[in-house]
Amino acid sequence: MTDTRIxxxxxxxxxxxAERIPLTEQWMTDVSSDVDLVEADKLTxxxxxxxLPEILEGLCAALDVEDLERVEPSLxxxxxxxxxxxxRQGYRIEELVRELDLFHQVLAGAxxxxxxRDSTFTRRHESRARRMIAETFSLVSYTSIKEVVSxxxxxxxxxxxxxxxxxxxxxxxxxxxxxxYESRMQITRSVVHDLRNFLNGFSIALQLVARAxxxxxxxxxxxxxxxxxxxxxxxxxxxxxxVLGDAAPxxxxxxxxxxxxxxxxxxxxxxxxxxxxxxxxxxDPALSAVTSNRLKLKQIAVNLLSNAxxxxxxxxxxxxxxxxxxxxxxxxxSDTGVGxxxxxxxxxxxxxxxxxGDDIPGTGLGLAIVSELCRVLDGxxxxxxxEGVGTRFDIRFPxxxxxxx
Numbered sequence: 314m315t316d317t318r319i320x321x322x323x324x325x326x327x328x329x330x331a332e333r334i335p336l337t338e339q340w341m342t343d344v345s346s347d348v349d350l351v352e353a354d355k356l357t358x359x360x361x362x363x364x365l366p367e368i369l370e371g372l373c374a375a376l377d378v379e380d381l382e383r384v385e386p387s388l389x390x391x392x393x394x395x396x397x398x399x400x401r402q403g404y405r406i407e408e409l410v411r412e413l414d415l416f417h418q419v420l421a422g423a424x425x426x427x428x429x430r431d432s433t434f435t436r437r438h439e440s441r442a443r444r445m446i447a448e449t450f451s452l453v454s455y456t457s458i459k460e461v462v463s464x465x466x467x468x469x470x471x472x473x474x475x476x477x478x479x480x481x482x483x484x485x486x487x488x489x490x491x492x493x494y495e496s497r498m499q500i501t502r503s504v505v506h507d508l509r510n511f512l513n514g515f516s517i518a519l520q521l522v523a524r525a526x527x528x529x530x531x532x533x534x535x536x537x538x539x540x541x542x543x544x545x546x547x548x549x550x551x552x553x554x555x556v557l558g559d560a561a562p563x564x565x566x567x568x569x570x571x572x573x574x575x576x577x578x579x580x581x582x583x584x585x586x587x588x589x590x591x592x593x594x595x596x597d598p599a600l601s602a603v604t605s606n607r608l609k610l611k612q613i614a615v616n617l618l619s620n621a622x623x624x625x626x627x628x629x630x631x632x633x634x635x636x637x638x639x640x641x642x643x644x645x646x647s648d649t650g651v652g653x654x655x656x657x658x659x660x661x662x663x664x665x666x667x668x669x670g671d672d673i674p675g676t677g678l679g680l681a682i683v684s685e686l687c688r689v690l691d692g693x694x695x696x697x698x699x700e701g702v703g704t705r706f707d708i709r710f711p712x713x714x715x716x717x718x
Contacts, residue, residue, distance in 0.1 A: 321431065321438040322445075326376035328427050329369065329420070337365060340419045344412055352403045365416065367391040372420075372449045379441070381448055392453040396460030406461055410454055417450040563689060565714055568607045570600050570642070574634045577611065581618040585630050588622065597635035600642050604713040609686045610644075616679040617646035617706050624704070625650035637709050647705035653698040661696070683708075690714060 329336070344350055371388040375381045381388075399409050424446065428439045578594045585592045614632075621630045628649030637643040653661060662684040683706075687694055691711055698704035 320379065321434045322376045322379050322442055324431060325424070325427050325434065325438075325442055326373040329373055329376075329423060332423060333366065333369060336369075336419055336423055340365070340416045343415045343419065347411065347415065349411055350408050352405070352408055355403075368395065368449075368453055372446065375445055375449060376442065379445075381445055381452075385452065388449065388452055389456045392456035393460045395453070396457030397464055399457065400461045400464040404461070406458055409457055409461060413450055413454050413457070417446065420446050420450075563606060563714075565604055565716065566607060567602050568605050568610060569602050570634055571596060573607060573611060573614075577614050577618065578632065580615070581622070581630075581632070585618075585622050588625070589627065590622070590625055591629040593629050593631045595631075595633045595635070597633075597642075599636045600634055603642060603710070605690055605710060606714075609690055610710075613683050613686050613690075613692070613708065614644055614646070616683050617644070620679050621646050621648035621650065621704070624648065628703070631705075640712055641709050642712055643707055643709045645705065645707050647703060649703040652700040652702050652704055654700045658696070658698065662694075 368388065368391050371384050371391060374384045374387070378384075396409065421443065424439065424442055428434050574594075574596050578592070582592050618630065618632060625648040631645065631647040633643075633645040635643055635645070662680045684694070686692075687708060691714055693709045695707040695709070696705070
């Protein structure tokens with residue numbers, strides 16, 4: 314005949330299942346009264362007892378088959394989940410170990426109670442059950458702690474990565490500050506140099522008047538020229554400071570390109586022709602209104618035309634508005650002037666940089682202003698130059714500038 318008797322260990326497992334709620338409540342009471350379990354006081358009943366049913370059922374399943382190894386995967390899975398949750402709830406490792414140890418003690422007491430009630434539950438059964446409880450909680454504690462350590466290490470790696478990125482950004486910002494400081498020092502040196510030259514000019518003019526009153530007209534001409542150059546320097550410095558310091562959102566508008574083109578041609582022609590140069594102007598009839606900022610477009614064109622006029626002694630200045638593909642348009646300014654040496658090409662957009670000699674007056678801010686305004690208007694600068702032949706600037710703008718620009 315087949316032996317249908319239920320094993321004493323399975324009877325004990327059924328006892329634990331039946332007493333699950335009282336056992337859990339007893340454990341909750343022990344946890345609440347334990348002064349070392351600080352984080353447990355902050356949790357609700359559900360948060361505190363969240364994974365105990367699964368762990369308890371895993372122990373009961375091991376008792377049913379009298380083999381812990383057969384249920385180890387399930388126990389480990391629930392223990393990992395328990396460790397991860399306790400880490401998120403702020404538990405320290407010693408708190409995690411302590412609460413599991415308290416539950417172990419509750420089950421040890423339940424085992425004593427059951428052994429006293431069931432006469433078929435021998436000392437051998439009790440010893441085996443006690444060993445399985447100990448091994449279960451040893452496995453759960455080890456796996457939970459391992460998960461907590463893994464979560465902690467992952468968080469440390471995350472913080473380390475954040476610190477490394479922050480340190481990298483700080484290094485870049487320090488480099489930018491250093492570059493900015495050097496740039497400001499360069500500006501200071503350049504301004505001092507130019508102002509000294511202007512003042513020297515005034516001094517020479519005054520000396521001419523003192524030594525040769527008959528040449529006062531020449532002295533006055535020299536003084537007026539120095540005053541005009543000084544005024545240009547101040548005006549361009551003010552313009553550049555306004556461009557750099559303009560933090561207001563970009564105001565977009567419908568720009569009538571033909572009207573802007575005609576205005577620029579009319580304004581630049583007198584200065585160009587006064588030098589004996591030819592202005593070759595061209596407007597592409599396919600180009601209509603664009604969405605951009607009219608004043609900034611005008612500043613770009615004025616600075617380019619002014620530079621072209623200043624650095625061209627003979628020949629012509631070309632000025633053109635044209636389409637540049639289906640979604641873009643362009644401003645071209647070219648000249649037959651002194652040109653720029655290849656060694657100077659990379660720095661022409663830097664502040665106070667002038668590729669020409671001191672015989673041609675200028676502040677070296679015009680192209681720096683152009684560069685900054687093009688950045689704001691999403692303009693792409695195509696620049697080419699040959700020393701002694703001339704220079705050409707093609708700036709490509711979107712027909713419709715996005716609001717985010």
